[in-house]
Amino acid sequence: EADIYQTPRYLVIGTGKKITLECSQTMGHDKMYWYQQDPGMELHLIHYSYGVNSTEKGDLSSESTVSRIRTEHFPLTLESARPSHTSQYLCASSERGGFGYTFGSGTRLTVV
Amino acid sequence: GQQLNQSPQSMFIQEGEDVSMNCTSSSIFNTWLWYKQDPGEGPVLLIALYKAGELTSNGRLTAQFGITRKDSFLNISASIPSDVGIYFCAVMNYGGSQGNLIFGKGTKLSVKP
Numbered sequence: 001e002a003d004i005y006q007t008p009r010y011l012v013i014g015t016g017k018k019i020t021l022e023c024s025q026t027m028g029h030d031k032m033y034w035y036q037q038d039p040g041m042e043l044h045l046i047h048y049s050y051g052v053n054s055t056e057k058g059d060l061s062s063e064s065t066v067s068r069i070r071t072e073h074f075p076l077t078l079e080s081a082r083p084s085h086t087s088q089y090l091c092a093s094s095e096r097g098g099f100g101y102t103f104g105s106g107t108r109l110t111v112v
Numbered sequence: 113g114q115q116l117n118q119s120p121q122s123m124f125i126q127e128g129e130d131v132s133m134n135c136t137s138s139s140i141f142n143t144w145l146w147y148k149q150d151p152g153e154g155p156v157l158l159i160a161l162y163k164a165g166e167l168t169s170n171g172r173l174t175a176q177f178g179i180t181r182k183d184s185f186l187n188i189s190a191s192i193p194s195d196v197g198i199y200f201c202a203v204m205n206y207g208g209s210q211g212n213l214i215f216g217k218g219t220k221l222s223v224k225p
Contacts, residue, residue, distance in 0.1 A: 033212070041198055041218040043155075048212060058212075090154050099143055099204055101213060103154025 003027050006091050006104035013081055013111055021076045021107045023091035030096040032074040036060060037088045037106070049074055050096070081111045118201055118216030125191055126224050133219045134185040135201030144177050144184040145202040145213070155200055159186070191223050 004025040013019055025032065034047040035058075045058030049068040063085070064078050074093075078085055088108045092101040118135045125131060135144070143162055147155035159170050161177035161184060168175050174187045188195055201216040 041220060043200065043215045043218075045212060092154070099145055099160060099213070100157050101147075101155075103156070105153050 004091060004093055004102050004104040006089075006107050008107060009105060010108050011110070013109075015080075015082055015111055017081050017111075019078050019081055019109070021089055021091075021109070023074045023076070023104060024072050025074075025093040025102070026072065027093060027102065028071065029093035029098075029102070030071070031094045031098075032068065033092040033094075033101065034058070034064075034066060034074070034076050035090040035092065036062065037090055043090070047076065081109075083111045085109060086111050116201055116203065116214055116216035118219055120219055121217070122220040122222070124222045124224065127191060127193060129191055131188040131191055131195070131221060132185060133199060134183060135216050136183040137203065138182070140181040141203035142181065143204045144175075146173075146175050146184070146186050147200040147202060147215075149198040149200065149218075151197060155198075158199075188221075191221075193223050193225055196221060196223050 007022045030051045032049045035043045036046050037043050044060035046060050046062040047058055047066040049055050055066050064076050066076050068074055088106050090106045091104040094101045116135050116137050145160050146158045148158050149155040159168050159175040164181045165179045166177045172189045177184050198218040198220050200218050202213045205214045
């Protein structure tokens with residue numbers, strides 16, 4: 001039973017469209033994360049948050065933006081999607097100082 | 113930045129065989145984790161190791177935290193088709209400003225029935 005939910009699971013959109021990937025967790029975790037994962041398998045941290053009104057950029061530069069207005073919600077937005085944004089996006093959460101990240105099932109984004 | 117070297121990158125094995133993969137670092141870490149990602153899903157925590165030299169089992173999975181605190185290995189005994197997936201090692205990056213997990217690049221396991 002998933003405690004972290006990502007929607008949509010799959011998304012195919014045209015170049016130039018604005019999109020928001022949703023991520024919600026019901027565990028009350030302070031920290032949340034967005035990872036980008038290409039078919040080459042490696043997980044790249046693109047954004048993270050320590051809590052409400054906190055957002056930080058990760059190790060991999062990304063044109064996406066995030067917001068954290070509520071503890072349970074950490075959406076990721078692309079203002080103008082491009083084919084280079086085609087990838088899988090994984091959301092995760094953890095307790096502050098916790099090691100066990102809980103991941104969502106991911107959103108597989110294809111920009112055509 | 114700090115990196116984890118995970119090997120092998122991929123494995124193709126026959127059902128019933130044992131599997132071994134490892135993860136090394138040039139730095140000392142006090143917590144090592146192993147995650148598994150099923151196809152089409154997010155990674156799930158399998159085993160967490162908190163003490164150097166510690167050997168921990170979870171069913172057919174056994175993981176060890178190296179005595180030098182710079183490595184860890186994961187063994188899977190008697191593999192079955194549902195073991196297919198990508199296995200990631202991870203450590204907590206206390207150094208620097210992030211306090212986030214560092215993930216290895218993954219070992220992709222394929223099991224032939």
